[in-house]
Amino acid sequence: MSVLENLVTQVPALLGVLIGTAGTMIATSVNERARWRRSQTVRWDERRLDAYVDFTRAVKEIHAVATQMLGDHRPGSRRPPLGREDGLVRLAEADVRHTLAWEAVLLLGDEVTVRAAAGWRDVVRDIERTARALPSPPTDLPELIHRADESRDRFYRAARGSLGVRGGSVDQVRHPLPRPGRAEPAALARRRGLSGGRGRPTPPA
Secondary structure, three states: OHHHHHHHHHHHHHHHHHHHHHHHHHHHHHHHHHHHHHHHHHHHHHHHHHHHHHHHHHHHHHHHHHHHHOHHHOOOOOOOOOOHHHHHHHHHHHHHHHHHHHHHHHHHOOHHHHHHHHHHHHHHHHHHHHHHOOOOOOOOHHHHHHHHHHHHHHHHHHHHHHHOOOOOOOOOOOOOOOOHHHHHHHHHHHHHOEEOOOOEEOOOO
């Protein structure tokens, strides 16, 4: 009976050891899995950042080359105009880099960032087509460039959100593009509405 009594008295201690060992193993497993998930998240965030940076460089290169080709039509340009032949060669090289970078964004980017990237790319493509159409004079070039800047800001906001980057807005476009020509139809309508030759428009109904 003494042996049985000894075993009975040791059972709680053995159970405690077993429970402690199992708890340690479970905690270790949970910590390892959490560490692995964190490392995977960091790894994919790094690759996503590289994809966004490469895409930004490619689109900015196309934008820069195209606008330099259009330098004669941009009075405020600070760079000398780029010849059409040289510009076309550089655009072709930039297009290759853009294609590769775009595939990486499609593979690694989230939905919001991919949509913003596509919007920026499409507006810059419009500027590129305008440059390729030279010597035909461009139309609405300031508006195109302004739209490209706005689209770039949207892409940066989406990319920063995708990567969890904080720090507030980094938008570069602060003011809407002035469009003085839009007021002309309204002015004509007011002149047509003048009554009695007194220089006053007819009051609205």
